[in-house]
Amino acid sequence: MSNTNTGKHSKDPFKTRSWVGEGITDPYQVLAHFFAEAPMHEFRRLVKKLVSHAGGAGVYKGASPGDVLLYGRLIRSLIRAAHALKDKHSPVIINGEDLFSEKYYRSHYAGARAWNEFPRHLSEKEYRDPYRVFKRLFRYQALQHWLRCWERVVQGVLCADDALAPTAPVEVYTHLAKLVEAAHLVDVREVVHVGGCLKGGC
DSSP states (O other), rough: OOHHHHHHHHTTTTTOOOHHOOOOOHHHHHHHHHHHOOOOHHHHHHHHHHHHHHSSSOSSOOSOOOHHHHHHHHHHHHHHHHHHHHTTTOOOOOOOOGGOOOGTTOSSSTTTOHHHHSSSOOOOOHHHHHHHHHHHHHHHHHHHHHHHHHHHHHHHHHHTTTTOSSSSSHHHHHHHHHHHHHHHHHHHHOOEEEETTTTBOO
């Protein structure tokens, strides 16, 4: 029994099967599929609204309950992927004069606007090496605590129960907004489409 469960977990370590239809084993591909669903600034705004409503702002009416559950699964997978990448460092060196070059933060998706895709919450050091954000995320609290925290946010949004509000909603939002922005930068700088495949494998 334990061997079977381990096998299933290894085939879907980031819990992507529930939203992309397949188990993804490469965390970089999780980022690619994540941002194929919606641009960074929309996810950042979504996180703010969900955390706010879970904190007592009433039932969230910006999306159907089914969509809220879907967004919840997407963010959950992103948290897991960030945990897998937390000990890495950016291979991209950004010189001072290139700090605001669009190639370091603007995605390849049609209609992407530079203004929307520039990070709002990252420090300069985090912008240069977004993996710092992943490391700090799990210094703040462990993976399982983040997963439970996010599950409570989603439940709180769906049932408008103040008891499910995050203990420190501003800090939770700030960490998750940084997570979305940092993941976006890694996706832009390191995950590319080559011959129909994503960097790291198909």
